Amino acid sequence: MNKNFVSRISSIGYAIIMAMFGINHLRMGESMKGYVPNYFPAPVFWVYLVGVALILAAIAIIINKVTRLACYLLGTMLVLFVLLLHLPSMTHAANPQMQALSMTMVLKDLGLAAGAFYIGSHNE
Numbered sequence: 817m818n819k820n821f822v823s824r825i826s827s828i829g830y831a832i833i834m835a836m837f838g839i840n841h842l843r844m845g846e847s848m849k850g851y852v853p854n855y856f857p858a859p860v861f862w863v864y865l866v867g868v869a870l871i872l873a874a875i876a877i878i879i880n881k882v883t884r885l886a887c888y889l890l891g892t893m894l895v896l897f898v899l900l901l902h903l904p905s906m907t908h909a910a911n912p913q914m915q916a917l918s919m920t921m922v923l924k925d926l927g928l929a930a931g932a933f934y935i936g937s938h939n940e
Contacts, residue, residue: 823938827877827883827935828877828878830877830931830932830935831873831874831875831877831878832874832878834870834871834873834874834877834890834928835870835871835874835875837867837870838866838867838868838869838870838871838874839867839871840867841863841864841866841867841870842864842867842868842871845860845863845864845867846860848863849863851863851901853900853901853904866893869889869890869893870890872886873886873887873889873890873932877935880939883935883936883939884936884937884939885936886936887932887933887935887936887937887939888932888933888936890929890932890936891929891930891932891933891936892929894925894926894928894929894932895925895926895929897921897925898922898925898926898929901921902918902921902922902925903918903922905918905921906918906919906922
């Protein structure tokens with residue numbers, strides 16, 4: 817099987833996952849606003865903005881246009897989530913279960929960021 821074919825299918829699969837995250841942000845914006853730190857104004861706006869950004873990145877990957885830029889921006893956004901949302905949640909967790917959930921989110925977003933940077937860096 818051609819290496820480029822496998823890479824392309826994998827990139828599309830990654831994009832579909834990002835699109836689903838984005839759709840969930842748009843569908844459940846009101847219930848997700850609690851994840852936005854208190855120091856950000858208009859929390860629902862940020863949830864919707866992230867949803868749109870996820871969907872736009874997914875579209876860029878799927879149609880293979882401005883993929884490098886989209887992936888680098890997506891990866892940066894995911895690293896910012898780790899720094900601004902998940903690490904503070906992990907360090908301030910009230911119980912071990914919440915700390916474990918926050919650690920899972922840290923690892924998930926770092927893995928997704930690594931995937932975005934990889935796809936972006938290997939786009940021709």
